[in-house]
Amino acid sequence: MQAQSLCIAIASKLRERILSHQIPPGSDINDGVLAQEFGVSRTPVREAMKLLCHEGLLTAQPRRGMTVTQLSAAQVAEARLLCHLLAQHLSQLKAQPLNRCTELTERLHAVAQARLHLALGPTANRPVSFSTPQAVHQHAALAL
Numbered sequence: 001m002q003a004q005s006l007c008i009a010i011a012s013k014l015r016e017r018i019l020s021h022q023i024p025p026g027s028d029i030n031d032g033v034l035a036q037e038f039g040v041s042r043t044p045v046r047e048a049m050k051l052l053c054h055e056g057l058l059t060a061q062p063r064r065g066m067t068v069t070q071l072s073a074a075q076v077a078e079a080r081l082l083c084h085l086l087a088q089h090l091s092q093l094k095a096q097p098l099n100r101c102t103e104l105t106e107r108l109h110a111v112a113q114a115r116l117h118l119a120l121g122p123t124a125n126r127p128v129s130f131s132t133p134q135a136v137h138q139h140a141a142l143a144l
Contacts, residue, residue, distance in 0.1 A: 006040060006044040007044045007047040007048045007051065008048075008051075010034070010038055010040070010044055010045055010048035011047075011048035011049075011051045011052055013038075014029075014034070014048060014049070014052055015052060015055075015057060018052070018057050018058075018068055018118065019057075019114065019117050019118060021121045023068055024068065025068045025069060025070040025071070025118065025119070026067060026068060026070045027067060027068045028064070028065060028066075028067050029049060029058060029065060029066045029067060029068065030065070031045045031046050031049060031065070049066050053066060055111070055114065056069055056111070056114075056115060056118075057069055057114070057118060068118075069118060071115065071118060071119040075115070075119070076115075076116065076119045076120070079112050079115040079116045079119065080116060082108075082112040083109065083112045083113055083116060086105055086108055086109040086112060087109060089105055090102055090105050090106065090109060093105065
């Protein structure tokens with residue numbers, strides 16, 4: 001269990017760096033350098049990188065490793081539209097008198113917000129926080 005917590009903590013730190021553009025889109029990610037920086041072996045760093053790859057923040061490059069995802073203009077437009085539609089749907093669900101479950105819609109909205117933040121940089125509205133281990137797992141599972 002401890003190795004999993006370490007992986008989640010590393011993924012959280014990398015996610016924050018990526019979304020704040022401390023590591024800009026297109027940058028290569030070196031697991032050895034990160035392992036040394038965090039004072040751990042490469043294994044939890046690689047697991048964290050896989051998690052971020054499933055979230056769409058990193059892209060696997062065959063025989064090159066991973067890079068921070070660069071979104072095309074079409075992908076940015078799609079993320080904007082998706083954020084708008086999901087925000088509308090959430091407000092409709094919450095306005096209904098019955099206690100409707102909004103968990104899936106909220107997670108989908110968070111994924112779309114993170115994609116926008118990746119593309120637009122630190123000046124964009126801050127996406128939903130993925131700082132808790134539960135949120136990281138939920139976000140990763142949703143991205144699969």
